[in-house]
Amino acid sequence: EVQLVQSGAEVKKPGESLKISCEGSGYSFTSYWIAWVRQMPGKGLEWMGIIYPGDSDTRYSPSFQGQVTISADKSISTAYLQWSSLKASDTAMYYCARAGDYSDYWGQGTLVTVSS
């Protein structure tokens, strides 16, 4: 069974750093891209970027380029999304999804709350 399991909810202060994770199982992790998708409270889905764990090829939406870093550790079948300095506007639910083209499996989401 394909599963993507994300790390738990986070509460952070502005300016703090954060790294959230997405562990894949039930399939060849290095053979499928993993995308990250943001959903701000009450809003729609925003495609942030994507990584191919096999060779770490990474692509970002221009809206998120330079704002976040996507990485992966294929030895533990885990992808990451990280921020070096969080802002209140980063408050959102973040989903990982097996992707490349369309996204057929999704993680359960990680809620990130940034508040002073």
Next chain:
Amino acid sequence: EIVMTQSPATLSVSPGERATLSCRASQSVSSNLAWYQQKPGQAPRLLIYGASIRATGIPARFSGSGSGTEFTLTISSLQSEDFAVYYCQQYNNWPRTFGQGTKLEIK
């Protein structure tokens, strides 16, 4: 970046009736178009890919059509569990982009 525009923003339909949701791309995406359903508190679920191919386990009442810049998702006879938000997404170009969503509500 390709802009995906969905209409209407909200659609009110009675159970048992047909619902038709539209998605327009700012430039051709060929048939590289997917539809997702999202219910409150849940992750999105893939319904359709390749503009018209139902994903595994998706009921036959869901159908997709279109190519190029105009796409439609049709739900033939609405069930209570179908009331949700629906998103289209193009995967023809980088970056992939979503529409803003259509909320399907009970009339």
